[in-house]
Amino acid sequence: MSTGILDNNVPVSDAFLPPQPVVQSPAQYPYLYPELQPPVYQEALPAKIVLPTLPQIMLSSSETQTDSVVAPASSLSDRRVANRYSLNDFVFQHTLGTGSFGRVHLVQSKHNLRFYAVKVLAKEKVVRLKQVEHTNSERGLLGSCKHPFLVNLWGTFQDANNLFMVMDFVAGGELFTLIRKSVRFPPAVAKFYAAEVAVALEYLHGLDIIYRDLKPENILIGQDGHIKLTDFGFAKRVKDQTYTLCGTPDYLAPESVDWYAWGVLIYEMLAGYPPFYTKGADPASLYKKIIEGRVRYPQGFDAGAYDLVQNCLTADLSKRYGNLHRGSVEIFRHPWFSEVEWDLLLSKEIPAPYIPDLKGEGDSSQFETYAENDTSEYGAKGRDEYADLFRDFD
Template structure:
């Protein structure tokens, strides 16, 4: 195992939309937002962006090759105070029951074959049942539209901050819609040696188009900053919902895991490895469906790569050991994500230092709490395994092996892809009015944007 240290840093989250909305520079096609669509509507869900929302424990801060320092330096730094509502749930043999509130009470009747009398049942001949996953999505390259400038938008407020800059909620002056603009400071990008990752992020986002991935509308720059225009995702981070809930019931975790599985299947069909899967990078649209955001570590890899990057708790052992790796690291991370959703903590978490986390990952011993469903534990054991010849997603059947696992038996993949299944939680937001109530508030940027002069 390499001698790796860790330097904490905040992450800036991106934002997205679920279908082709109007370009920010297009004239408005709608004059009223007074009739929001129903939960099962196919209209594009706005997307949003946000940083980690303050210091969590170091396991959920992303790291890159340039950020690994001597272990003694990293471990000697005093830990930052955690927010009370975002503290990690400690492992316990008899955890408190799942706490439901008025706004996050899961309603999962439609997750399993719908029986709600208000719904029209779908004949078996039309709905693709579990065991018959949908055909792999055909890769398609999406071309971002138009060129934008700061003059096209009115900046409303900050949604999140990070090491390279921040994300702002903005309103288009042309169609009055709300978007999220990610601002990256060029000097910081160069200083942190993130030029390649930043270029990769733009290139990956320009290529992808999927209901569970963020939408990039375009980019522009000035002498000091880079700007990325994306749809505003109103519902906030899955991380925040998970911390409020402590842990998710089995069907709720299954719903979110299934949407992530479809997104990974699509990315891998385009030879893209995501490499930073975690609750902070999963946003909820206004209907409660997921949007994967922050493609800063995504990379097109037809075979293998060696770059050391990701989030300590979620790193696969082959990454920690500095071995060449492939798309299988995303399936390992999916296993860690499912474990965290079901338990409220990650399997290799250690309060001491990231070095202890890396050691735990390499040793690979996972203790499964007794309340985990047997099918879920079986799936986790086949995802969180250092043996690449046994890891689901890396075998001959690829992602279909994950979809065909008994834990996903109730999932109708084709309907889920179309968002034709109600989400277990619908964020309490007002659609179309720039409601950012699900995001923490931050001090606003003091440096003026749009400066001219020498470009670093």
């Protein structure tokens, strides 16, 4: 049968149709920017239909580092970043982003002339905001991971006042910006990004790491158009469950489950706004809507994606994709991904749907402009009252 709510002339079964749908209009959401010209997309996915398999999802190689990640999670958990840097190794340029207790700078190495992103965290603020554990965890977890869809941590150092993390500079900017400029993605484009994020999450989960802060702002687009997850401040290595309330409210599940946030991401890419967004809503109201689990779908929402999103966003853990007895198998073998060849995706042999317009390796035009701080204050010497809290940064 067909229905007007999906409005795409594609016959779908009743299982794909939302019960009593309520149509929302993007015009209700003032933070969308329809006046901006959407990017020109390339062909997103190959036409060949194959049954998805998972033999290589947990194995990867990186184009930026030589050794392959083929070791079991237990041995990877002890890996540490070996590179040692200092402030004198880099020329600091401008700010790429700011946060509650630091900022990220574009820098250039004085030795190999390559560009990197250096996250600078003020120790006093980290301690005052009770983020010591999260900060050390981010350094440790990111240093133990290596995957083509994750940002590489090349090394760390510190001075008396600040912590420094040297990471990949991912020049294409945030997926968040691309969604806002595009208003919403065509299904094939959303599918491409969802598939790459799914592979990254599956890798992390194989190392007993839950990411806990999946959102478009934390998904960066590389110069080649492929994604890299960044910001592991909320990530945590667990064997069973974790109960800390954290992350971004729009992406907060009844429990901290990455596949739930991934379903929210798919919805936002296709609709142009998060599933529980309400203008002016306070966090408590938003949490209540999330727990109730009633999702409204806009007219024209992709039929295949609807079934996948519904099964990821259900509040019933016994039915939620990613939490069933077969783990993530239902996700990777869902009909919406029927044409995806996962091994080709992992090796970046599937062309990206969008290639950022960049003038060179150090082009940061895809990022917002920020007021600059005085970088001459970096490298302060003297008494470090927090030295014992951040030993792994040396």
